[in-house]
Amino acid sequence: MKKLDFNSGWTFRKAEEPPAARAVTLPHDAMIHEGRSAAAPGGSDNAFFPGGTYIYEKTFEAPDAAHCEVLFEGVYRNATVALNGETLATHAYGYTPFAVTLDGKLHPGANTLTVTADNADAPSGRWYTGSGIYRPVWLYTGGKGYIRREGIRVTTLSVNPAQVQVEVDASGGLPAVELLDPSGRVVASGSGADLTLTVPDARLWSEDSPSLYTCRVTLTEGGELLDEAAVSFGIRRIQWNARQGLLVNGRSVKLRGACVHHDNGVVGACAFPESEERRVRKLKQAGFNAIRSAHNPCSAAMLDACDRYGVYVIDEAWDMWYNHKTRYDYADNWEANWQQDLTAMARRDYNHPSVIAYSIGNEVSEPAEAKGVALAHQMVELLHGLDKGRPVTAGINLMIIDRASRGQGIYANDGSGVQAQKKKKPKDGQQEEKVPFPLIKDIIG
Numbered sequence: 001m002k003k004l005d006f007n008s009g010w011t012f013r014k015a016e017e018p019p020a021a022r023a024v025t026l027p028h029d030a031m032i033h034e035g036r037s038a039a040a041p042g043g044s045d046n047a048f049f050p051g052g053t054y055i056y057e058k059t060f061e062a063p064d065a066a067h068c069e070v071l072f073e074g075v076y077r078n079a080t081v082a083l084n085g086e087t088l089a090t091h092a093y094g095y096t097p098f099a100v101t102l103d104g105k106l107h108p109g110a111n112t113l114t115v116t117a118d119n120a121d122a123p124s125g126r127w128y129t130g131s132g133i134y135r136p137v138w139l140y141t142g143g144k145g146y147i148r149r150e151g152i153r154v155t156t157l158s159v160n161p162a163q164v165q166v167e168v169d170a171s172g173g174l175p176a177v178e179l180l181d182p183s184g185r186v187v188a189s190g191s192g193a194d195l196t197l198t199v200p201d202a203r204l205w206s207e208d209s210p211s212l213y214t215c216r217v218t219l220t221e222g223g224e225l226l227d228e229a230a231v232s233f234g235i236r237r238i239q240w241n242a243r244q245g246l247l248v249n250g251r252s253v254k255l256r257g258a259c260v261h262h263d264n265g266v267v268g269a270c271a272f273p274e275s276e277e278r279r280v281r282k283l284k285q286a287g288f289n290a291i292r293s294a295h296n297p298c299s300a301a302m303l304d305a306c307d308r309y310g311v312y313v314i315d316e317a318w319d320m321w322y323n324h325k326t327r328y329d330y331a332d333n334w335e336a337n338w339q340q341d342l343t344a345m346a347r348r349d350y351n352h353p354s355v356i357a358y359s360i361g362n363e364v365s366e367p368a369e370a371k372g373v374a375l376a377h378q379m380v381e382l383l384h385g386l387d388k389g390r391p392v393t394a395g396i397n398l399m400i401i402d403r404a405s406r407g408q409g410i411y412a413n414d415g416s417g418v419q420a421q422k423k424k425k426p427k428d429g430q431q432e433e434k435v436p437f438p439l440i441k442d443i444i445g
Helices: 273-285 300-309 331-349 370-386 398-405 437-443
Strands: 002-005 010-014 022-024 052-061 067-072 079-083 086-091 098-101 110-119 137-142 146-159 162-171 174-180 186-191 194-198 213-221 224-233 238-241 245-248 257-260 290-293 312-316 355-362 392-395
Touching (some): 067 079, 067 146, 079 098, 086 098, 162 174, 186 194, 273 300, 300 312, 331 355, 355 370
Parallel strands (some): 355 392
Antiparallel strands (some): 010 022, 067 098, 079 086, 146 162, 162 194, 174 186, 174 213
16 A cells, blocks of 8 residues: 555644644644643643643545555544544554544545544553654555555564565455565565565674665556555564573573653654654663663654664553553553554564564553453463564563552552552451462463
8 A cells, every 4th residue: 555644734722722723743742732730630740741632633635545544653542533523433542553444434525534632631641641643644545456554574484594474465466575685685586475585695683783674565466566565674583491581593682771661851752753763872872772662562663763773672562451550541441452452563563673572561460360360361372373473571560469469559449549558358258369479470471
């Protein structure tokens, strides 16, 4: 499909204010433009900014295409997307991408897309969250046959010899694949939707030599070109064991890492490519070779920068599961959406060589109980089904798990903040549910 910039020509207004709107170009952080107040309910965690509900609109001409979809890289939060007044999609999590298909809904001529971001209830996180459409938006269009978005997957099968598997997901047509080395020279090619290619004299991707290849796919039918697409990838092998730890291309690697939140300081939560690249560059110059996306999937622009600079990434999904850490955080939506969130993260990030592991949570207390352990197993199984080549871990705090297992969790049940809780005694005739502490290890997979 054609990927078109869809970030200009938007208007923006607060839902609580009169309908006068102003022009904005995305990405846009609505929170950073609010007035700060010591009385703001998010307090210091949200930098004393209030929340709000924000409405974005864009009027555009219907493209001449058989298939049309809009990709939102990130909207914080509780997004509702409507076309010409008809609601087409909702998306609760503020940190995962989602696409909205417009097929059969577009009118001839002008159409209006409306996005509502509801971050009115605060605090919704334990840090500065930002609000609104803070990551880029793209319009994808396809003809009678097209390569689906995220429809090219490249998997390193071995590094000696260097072999990769290329899988193409397309609607119609016959795919033809070419692999280009970092200089742009074609080094391997073939036809088909699932093929294995050998790369001669391969330049392997690592922190010391972040060599990026390109996989270019053309889709044809009866000699007619239907579509073309390309993705970058790195040839590298991730392994791990108890004796040697993490291995990259057979070499033991120690991670010198930092946890990195999604905001960019004075520019707010906006995921500008230049800002994301600057952070990665400065971290690498300071001697870091790894980051953990704290505590949610980072932007695509940051992963692109990590690919180019050779920075390993632990791709983290959430800060909470079904128990609140703050009063209005994602816990109320988590159980209904965790499968969708993990799928979106793994599919988007599959081809990034910088991503070496997935994390299913940060300092969560739920694995102290049987329900949490069972869910951890399900999450690991889902991720391994989506991506067999990366391990799954979690940012586990043993003190939090231990206290929760003894009924003394540090977070209040209502999410109002840190609060030591007294252990509840079982009712007469009931036995206390106990989960063996060693089950924490079952999160790792």
